Structures are given as structure tokens and as C-alpha cells.
Amino acid sequence: MAPSAGTRDVVDVVLGFARTLRHAGGGASPDRVEAMLQAVGHLDVLDATDVYWAGRLTLCASPDDLDRYDAAFAAYFAGEAPRKPQKSAQQEQRMAESAPLSASDAGSGEDTEEAPDLKAAASEDEVLRTRDVSELSIAERDQLRRLFALLVPAAPMRPSRRRRPDLHGQVHPGRTVRRALRDGGEITRLQHRRARPRPRRVVLLVDVSGSMSPYADALLRFAHAAVRARPASTEVFTIGTRLTRVTREMRLRDPDKALAASGHAIPDWSGGTRIGEVLKAFLDRWGQRGTARGAVVVLCSDGWERGGTELLAEQMRRLHRLAHSVVWVNPHKGRVGYEPLTGGMQAALPAVDHFVAGHSLAAFEELAGVIENA
Amino acid sequence: MQPTCNAGVERPCEGGSVSQPTTASSRPAETLPADPDALAAALQATGYLPDEGLATAAHLALAMGRPLFLEGEAGVGKTALAHALAEVTGRPMYRLQCYEGLEASQALYDWDFGRQLLHLRAAEAAGSTGDVQQLEAGLYDRRFLLARPLLQALEDAPSVLLIDEIDRADDEFEAFLLELLSDFTISIPELGTVRAASPPLVVLTSNRTREVHDALKRRCLYHWLEHPDFEREVAILRQRLPEVTETLARQVARATAKLRSLDLLKPPGIAEAMDWATALHTLGARELDPETGARTLGAVLKYREDTDRVRALTRGALFGGS
Numbered sequence: 266m267a268p269s270a271g272t273r274d275v276v277d278v279v280l281g282f283a284r285t286l287r288h289a290g291g292g293a294s295p296d297r298v299e300a301m302l303q304a305v306g307h308l309d310v311l312d313a314t315d316v317y318w319a320g321r322l323t324l325c326a327s328p329d330d331l332d333r334y335d336a337a338f339a340a341y342f343a344g345e346a347p348r349k350p351q352k353s354a355q356q357e358q359r360m361a362e363s364a365p366l367s368a369s370d371a372g373s374g375e376d377t378e379e380a381p382d383l384k385a386a387a388s389e390d391e392v393l394r395t396r397d398v399s400e401l402s403i404a405e406r407d408q409l410r411r412l413f414a415l416l417v418p419a420a421p422m423r424p425s426r427r428r429r430p431d432l433h434g435q436v437h438p439g440r441t442v443r444r445a446l447r448d449g450g451e452i453t454r455l456q457h458r459r460a461r462p463r464p465r466r467v468v469l470l471v472d473v474s475g476s477m478s479p480y481a482d483a484l485l486r487f488a489h490a491a492v493r494a495r496p497a498s499t500e501v502f503t504i505g506t507r508l509t510r511v512t513r514e515m516r517l518r519d520p521d522k523a524l525a526a527s528g529h530a531i532p533d534w535s536g537g538t539r540i541g542e543v544l545k546a547f548l549d550r551w552g553q554r555g556t557a558r559g560a561v562v563v564l565c566s567d568g569w570e571r572g573g574t575e576l577l578a579e580q581m582r583r584l585h586r587l588a589h590s591v592v593w594v595n596p597h598k599g600r601v602g603y604e605p606l607t608g609g610m611q612a613a614l615p616a617v618d619h620f621v622a623g624h625s626l627a628a629f630e631e632l633a634g635v636i637e638n639a
Numbered sequence: 640m641q642p643t644c645n646a647g648v649e650r651p652c653e654g655g656s657v658s659q660p661t662t663a664s665s666r667p668a669e670t671l672p673a674d675p676d677a678l679a680a681a682l683q684a685t686g687y688l689p690d691e692g693l694a695t696a697a698h699l700a701l702a703m704g705r706p707l708f709l710e711g712e713a714g715v716g717k718t719a720l721a722h723a724l725a726e727v728t729g730r731p732m733y734r735l736q737c738y739e740g741l742e743a744s745q746a747l748y749d750w751d752f753g754r755q756l757l758h759l760r761a762a763e764a765a766g767s768t769g770d771v772q773q774l775e776a777g778l779y780d781r782r783f784l785l786a787r788p789l790l791q792a793l794e795d796a797p798s799v800l801l802i803d804e805i806d807r808a809d810d811e812f813e814a815f816l817l818e819l820l821s822d823f824t825i826s827i828p829e830l831g832t833v834r835a836a837s838p839p840l841v842v843l844t845s846n847r848t849r850e851v852h853d854a855l856k857r858r859c860l861y862h863w864l865e866h867p868d869f870e871r872e873v874a875i876l877r878q879r880l881p882e883v884t885e886t887l888a889r890q891v892a893r894a895t896a897k898l899r900s901l902d903l904l905k906p907p908g909i910a911e912a913m914d915w916a917t918a919l920h921t922l923g924a925r926e927l928d929p930e931t932g933a934r935t936l937g938a939v940l941k942y943r944e945d946t947d948r949v950r951a952l953t954r955g956a957l958f959g960g961s
Binding site for chain 2 (some may be wrong): 441554
């Protein structure tokens with residue numbers, strides 16, 4: 266098992282190690298393993314450090330992989346046999362509880378199922394659009410889900426340096442000359458090009474803590490619709506006790522599958538909220554580097570902050586300086602007589618450009634409009 | 640597994656300068672360091688002090704002909720490595736700075752339209768006998784081609800190609816790089832295919848403002864650069880700034896390491912540590928005392944919040960000592 270066993274079984278050792286790493290969740294695909302074998306060939310096979318680096322340079326692809334790699338390396342070369350990880354039963358359970366729209370309040374499950382009357386369906390849809398998603402019955406939620414699938418949020422646009430052929434604008438030398446060549450070297454007409462606007466990045470931060478659980482599903486569905494509409498320029502993170510990036514999961518076409526996959530990725534469903542801390546983590550790891558820079562950042566939360574509001578206020582100011590505009594979506598804002606009195610909201614509001622409701626489909630349609638024009 | 644090419648591939652190039660780079664053969668055959676340690680020593684001689692992992696990565700990139708993908712905080716020496724490698728190998732270096740909206744015509748090549756038109760007019764004025772085909776072929780001659788960094792690096796192989804801050808380019812450009820980085824060929828419809836005589840040493844850097852596509856990373860060796868440890872940082876400061884005293888270098892390295900542990904908006908990199916040491920030296924300081932340290936904080940911290948925090952936190956504690 267040890268690398269010193271001789272060069273003959275280097276291949277076996279490497280393959281065994283790759284298996285261990287795969288079981289630990291590392292991405293040791295066949296071509297990467299081949300690269301590792303090649304790399305080992307260029308180094309000293311009997312030197313543990315060389316083998317370590319050969320693997321690390323070829324099998325890892327992000328700083329997040331490094332810890333996993335180190336652990337797998339230590340485990341494997343200490344003679345531990347490869348084994349399958351056990352999926353945490355607790356996580357599965359949490360998933361099942363909170364992922365689907367129907368999850369949050371079991372109380373509404375008693376509603377008798379009404380056979381939908383086709384004639385009434387259209388007007389029911391109309392009513393459903395404005396109903397608070399936390400107060401719906403299971404059947405109504407099902408119906409609303411279908412309506413969500415029709416939502417196509419458009420992206421805000423920004424100017425760019427890219428040009429494309431146009432009737433007006435700057436002269437395009439390349440096309441002008443090519444055209445002149447066709448006309449026997451005579452420039453008969455100038456060709457033009459013009460800047461092409463590009464979609465502005467949209468970053469959605471969805472609060473999945475306990476107090477938001479009646480709305481989390483609807484918000485994630487909205488996020489899914491946004492990612493489906495513009496996969497390259499939309500990012501989704503969930504916030505709660507920690508920050509989780511779910512953009513990759515959200516790219517799945519089917520909304521239910523995407524939500525289920527996100528559920529797997531989110532370790533803190535229905536936990537507490539520490540928006541300030543999580544927002545800081547977002548800004549440190551992603552936001553300041555570029556994800557939030559010039560983007561429309563949409564924070565979906567009720568502003569219940571467990572930690573102090575000082576940190577939240579500071580991070581909101583920081584976000585406001587980085588982002589093109591900051592939108593705060595609070596489901597409670599849709600209620601009659603709502604006042605943003607929670608400490609978190611009070612602290613955040615000075616750094617928010619648009620403060621909108623997010624409790625019903627109609628509110629989400631409105632939100633899509635706000636994002637588009639932000 | 641040929642890339643999508645067009646008829647130009649089959650046609651032999653006129654002039655020959657495109658498919659057979661002449662510059663490469665005029666350089667003496669290079670001898671590369673035999674193992675990571677030798678490479679580390681050679682890099683050290685140029686003033687770049689790599690750790691074991693980075694030396695191994697660079698060695699493998701050279702030996703395997705694979706691009707090297709470097710990630711890490713700003714200021715840990717990603718770009719400097721490419722410069723140092725160019726110096727060690729004696730190869731010419733080409734640098735492509737990526738940005739959003741970067742297009743192939745800015746990265747690969749472009750035709751010099753002005754000169755093409757001029758050529759046409761000149762032919763007209765000279766009363767060209769009217770061999771249209773020849774005139775047209777003459778328009779797409781190598782001398783009217785403006786080579787941009789990627790084409791230059793291929794023509795001038797073996798070379799070092801630095802593709803800086805790939806995370807700033809967009810997805811389309813990344814996809815375009817995939818083809819280039821796997822076969823090191825560029826096809827120019829009017830001229831033919833340019834193939835590198837030997838693969839250039841490609842160094843890609845990323846600050847992680849965006850997740851770079853997995854397909855690109857898979858073609859590369861991946862290395863995550865950390866800030867150097869204390870001893871290495873002192874050595875770097877000593878080597879790069881020989882005029883700075885040993886004491887000052889050690890104190891700056893220690894203070895910088897401490898600043899990095901403070902959870903700042905922008906933890907200082909090696910570049911900032913060097914700036915700081917230079918600033919202190921310029922002020923005539925032979926040691927880092929609290930007062931001069933506070934006056935020169937601007938060389939090492941780039942956010943007002945960070946400066947305020949450090950000022951409040953560390954009167955005296957951060958500076959001084961040995």
C-alpha cells in the first residue's frame with residue numbers, strides 16, 4: 266500500500282488513491298488520474314512528497330478541494346482501506362422536511378382536495394397570484410408551482426466593450442475593407458458597428474433560516490427561474506447560519522430536481538440567522554473579488570438578526586459600495602400595516618436601494634421588474 | 640481530434656514565416672533544470688523564491704507540456720512566477736491581460752486594414768497588370784497580419800505565455816482557449832494553420848472573482864498559492880531589497896504576517912510587504928518603530944476600514960520587537 270512498495274505497482278497505488286479520494290468526494294476523473302500518473306512519472310516515485318504534489322497538482326481544482334485531498338492522502342498512505350462515505354440520515358430528513366413548498370406548515374394538509382373546475386381555473390389563478398404563499402393549501406401550492414414555471418425574469422443590462430455590426434455607430438474597418446475588396450477595391454459604403462449591451466450579473470442571497478421557511482421554497486423557485494433565464498450571469502447563495510453557493514444546483518432544468526439538489530447542498534435549513542456574519546463571508550469570499558461588483562444584489566430575508574446589528578450595518582454599507590444596486594425582499598412587507606421595525610431591517614435599510622415585498626406570485630412578478638430596471 | 644478548420648489548412652503558406660517560425664531555430668537548444676529542486680535553485684537565482692509545491696508545479700508544467708493554472712490571493716506572486724520562469728528558461732514572454740469582452744481579434748491576430756488598403760491603392764497607382772488573384776493573395780500576406788499575444792507565443796515557440804486574470808474574461812473566451820491549449824494551433828482562414836514547434840509554457844492566473852470552467856482546469860496543473868511563511872518572506876525581502884537591513888526585513892515580515900491574521904478586507908501580499916519595507920527604508924528607518932510604522936501604513940493597507948482597525952487595535956503591539 267505504501268508508495269515505497271516499488272515502481273511496479275505504482276499504477277495500482279495511484280488508482281487506489283484515486284478511489285479513496287473519489288469516495289471522499291474529490292473529483293478524481295479518469296483523465297485527471299492519468300495526468301497524475303504522468304506527473305508521477307516525471308518525479309521521484311519513491312518520494313512521498315513528490316507523490317503528494319503530483320496528485321495535488323493534477324487532482325485538485327479549487328482551494329476547497331485541498332483539505333479533502335490532504336485528508337484522503339493521509340488516510341490512504343497510512344494504509345486505511347477505501348470506503349464509501351455514509352450519507353447523513355439527518356441531512357436527508359431535513360431535506361424532506363423543508364424542500365417542497367408544502368413542507369413548512371403541515372397544518373394546512375387537512376384541506377380537502379377540491380376537484381378543480383376548469384372554468385374556474387383561470388380566475389383562481391388570478392386570485393392565487395396575489396395570495397400570500399405561506400397561507401396556501403397543498404393543492405393551491407401545486408397550482409402555484411406551475412405558475413412559477415412560467416415566470417421568466419429578464420436580466421438588467423449594462424453597456425459593454427463588445428461591438429456588433431449595426432447600421433450606425435463607429436466605422437468597422439474590417440468589414441469595410443472586406444466589402445471594398447468585393448467591390449474591386451473601391452470603398453462604396455462604410456460599414457458600422459456599435460456597442461452591444463450585455464446582461465448585468467444578478468446575485469440572489471436567499472435566507473433559509475427558520476423564520477423564513479414558509480417563503481424559502483417560493484424564493485428558491487424564483488431564483489431557479491432567474492438562473493434558467495440567464496444561467497451565465499446569475500448567482501444564487503443561501504444564507505442562514507452559513508453561506509452556501511447553490512448556483513450549480515440551480516442550473517438543473519427541472520425546478521423540483523434543482524430544489525432537491527440545493528436542499529442537499531444546504532447544511533443549515535431552518536436554522537438561525539446571522540445575516541451580518543454570513544454577508545461578511547459572502548463579501549470576503551465572493552463579493553469583493555468580483556461577484557458583487559457592479560451586480561444587482563437581491564437579498565431575500567425578513568431581517569431577523571440573531572447577532573448584533575452593528576456588523577450587519579457595516580457589511581451592508583460595504584455591499585452597497587460594491588454593487589450596482591441592492592434590492593431587499595422582505596415577505597412581511599406584503600402584510601397590511603407592516604413596519605420595518607426589526608433591528609436587522611433598521612440597520613440594513615440605509616444601504617438598500619429598493620425595498621420590496623416577496624410574499625406572492627404577483628409580488629415576485631413585480632420583483633422581476635425591479636431587478637430588470639435596477 | 641483536429642479543431643474545426645477550413646480550407647486554409649490544406650493550403651501551404653506563402654512566405655513561410657507563419658508555419659515555420661524562424662526565431663525559434665535561431666535560439667540555442669535550451670537545457671531545462673532536471674528536477675524541481677534544480678528549478679527552485681534556478682528560480683531563486685532570478686530573485687523568485689518558490690516553495691516546494693510551486694517548484695514541483697512549474698517543473699511538471701515544463702516536463703509534461705501542460706498549462707499551469709495558478710490561483711491565490713492578490714499579491715502572492717502568480718504573475719511574477721511567469722516572469723521568473725521566462726528568465727530561467729531564456730524564452731521570450733508574451734502576456735495577455737484578460738478582461739470582460741476580450742475578443743479573438745485582440746488575443747489572436749488582426750488584419751492591418753489600413754496597410755491593406757494602401758497596398759491596393761499603390762498597386763492601382765503602379766498600373767498593376769491586373770492579375771487579380773495575385774493581388775488578392777498579396778493582400779493576405781503575413782506582413783499585413785498583426786500578431787497578438789497568443790499567436791506571437793505560438794510563432795515564437797518555445798516561449799512563455801502568461802494569460803493573466805483569466806477569471807475576468809467571459810465564458811466564450813474560456814471555451815475558445817480550450818482548443819488552443821490542447822493542440823497549440825491557430826488556424827487563420829486566409830493563411831493556413833500556425834502550429835507551435837514546441838508547446839509554449841502557459842501560465843494562467845486567476846484571482847477567483849468567478850469560478851473558472853472545469854473543462855479548462857482539467858487541461859491544466861492546478862496550484863493554489865499561499866502567502867509565504869515567515870522565513871521565506873524574510874528571504875524574499877532580503878533578496879529583492881538588498882538595501883533594507885536584516886532587522887527591518889524581519890520586523891516587516893513579522894508585522895505583515897500579523898496583519899494577515901487580522902481578518903482584514905485586503906490582507907497584504909508580498910508586493911505590499913515589499914512596498915512597506917521600501918517606504919520605511921526611504922524614510923531612513925533602520926527598524927520598525929510604532930511611529931514610522933503608523934505613518935507608512937498606507938503602503939501596506941489599502942482600505943480605510945483596515946487602517947482604522949489596525950490603528951485602534953495595535954498601538955505598539957504590532958510594531959517593534961524583533
